[in-house]
Amino acid sequence: MTANTPPAPQRDVRGVISWALWDWGSAAFNTVILTFVFTVYLTESVAADPKSGSESLGLALTISGVCIALVAPVTGQRSDAGGRRKLWLAVHTALVVASTAGLFFVRDDPAYLLLGLVLISVGSVFSEFATVNYNAMLLQVSTPATIGRISGFGWGLGYFGGLIALVIVLIGFVQPEVGLFGVTSQDGLNIRVVALFAAAWFAVFALPLFFFVPEAESSGEPLRRAIFSSYVVLGKRLARMWRTERRTLGFLVASALYRDGLAAIFTFGGVIAAGTFGFTATEVVVFAITANLVAGLGAFLGGRADDRFGPKTVIMASLIGLVVVGGALVAVPGKPAFWVGGLLLAIFLGPTQSASRTFLARIATPGREGEVFGLYATTGRAVSFLGPLAFSGFIAFFGTQRAGMGGIVVILLIGLLAMLPVAAPDRSGNSDDLATTDAP
Structure with a gap:
């Protein structure tokens, strides 16, 4: 084992499934x-x-x-140092x-808009803070040979979790005049x-991770109690x-740009x-149900392509597809066009x-995965105003x-x-940044 090779992770199937079920549960919030x-x-x-509502949501x-952007890398750094990834994942x-x-x-009244925006x-x-530690745990449940398919499995399970949750929401609350538990649309009660x-969906499906995935070892560095330190x-x-x-810094910057475009698609797609x-x-x-089915299949297939062709090839091909299809949707009118274009985006x-995720996991310094995924979140959020700002x-x-x-x-194209x-x-599995960059 080289100095840059990660320690042997927990590779049992139960751990992988438990880790991926957190993604299944988090879909309730994201989707x-x-x-x-x-x-x-x-x-x-x-x-x-709708116009003022969209602008307020973007703000x-x-x-x-x-x-x-200000806090994520520090939370990841401190969870690495203290060996407390799972603890902070639970809190967040x-x-x-x-x-x-x-x-x-x-309620469905403008007086409640501020409350809704604050809670969202x-x-x-805290969803992003949780994801920092969740992503860092990928190396605890995978190997260099399987990291792509396990990452794709997690994303795919997340999409399918969103699909099932949306089906329940549709037939149980949104579509019927009187839904489950006798709820109606009065005062927006069904929504x-x-x-x-x-909330219940996320809580239940997050639990297996905390029972069956071991806590990460400490990075060995002293934990500084002062946040400023x-x-x-x-x-x-x-x-x-x-x-x-x-190279790591270059990827963090590039991915920040195109991930902000991806986040904007998720946030404003339904709008x-x-x-x-x-x-x-x-x-x-x-x-949304159909799109999640298509996206889940795409994630599974993309994970296998990742292990075969490498993550950069998958990223570049996918971004080109997103730019082309997204550009077409700007000009083409009608519901059928959105159905076709939206599913292609998915x-x-x-x-x-x-x-x-696997690109960064492959180049992360062992023992600093939480910190580097915190930087991943931070660089994304450092420019996160771009997507909402471009939209608004x-x-x-x-x-x-x-x-x-x-x-x-436009944001996706810049990231590409x-x-x-x-x-x-x-x-x-080696983090050979210097071997492949021009860094002095």
Whole structure:
């Protein structure tokens, strides 16, 4: 074993499935709350009008992105040093569950818009903090030969978890006049109950990870109790990365750009379907179910392609597909066009996300996975204002919600171009940054 080779991880099937089930559970927040159901409810029913609601949602998520950018790398660094990844994953998961459940109190009245935006933003912040440690645990349940397919398995399971959750939401709460437990649409009760369902879904399916995936070992570095000291350590780490890990920094910057475009698709996809293409709430959920099925299959296949061709090949091919299809959706009208284009987008989303995670995992310094995934979250959030700003800005400049999709495509294209010069990782499991970069 070389100095840069990660220690042998836990490879049992039970650990892999338990790890992936967290992704299945988190889909309740990402898919049901943030993308297809509750944000649509906020912009279409709670806000005074869809245009102002969309702009307010974009602003709220921009603020949450700043919070993530400032704190995420330090939380990852400290969990590495203390060997407490699983503990902090549990804390942050619980906070996401709590903020999701709190959305039950958001009635369909403009007076409740601020409450809804605050809870959505809080959930987004702690969801990202949780994901930092969850992603870092990938190396605990995989090997260099299987990391792509296991990452793809996790993403795929997340999409299928979102699919099943959306089916339950559709037939149990959204579609019928009187849903489960006798709920109706009065005061937005049917959608508010969906928030309680999503909170319970996440809580239940997150539990196996905490029982069957072992805690990470400490990185061996002393844990600095003062938060400020953690930022000093982070600054020194970034300076060292600039000298010796130039590829890692290049990837963090490029992925920050295109991942912001991906996040914008997830956040505003349902909003665009309803506001631009005339989808009803039921049609939005039906589309979301189909899109999650397609995206899940794409993630599984992309994971296998990752192990065979490498993560950079998968990322580049997927980004090209996203830019081409997204650009077409800006110009082509009608529900059929959104169905075709939206499902094509879904095919490329999963592989891009999964391969990005494995790209970074393959080049991460052993023992610093939490820190580097914290930087992954931070660099993404450091420019996270771009997606919402491009979406809201294009709407304001061109005067139509459809133009917002054009802003998202521009961000994806910039990320694609930034990814071109980043060297592909060695798939043997060695973190050989210096061997493949021009760093001095």
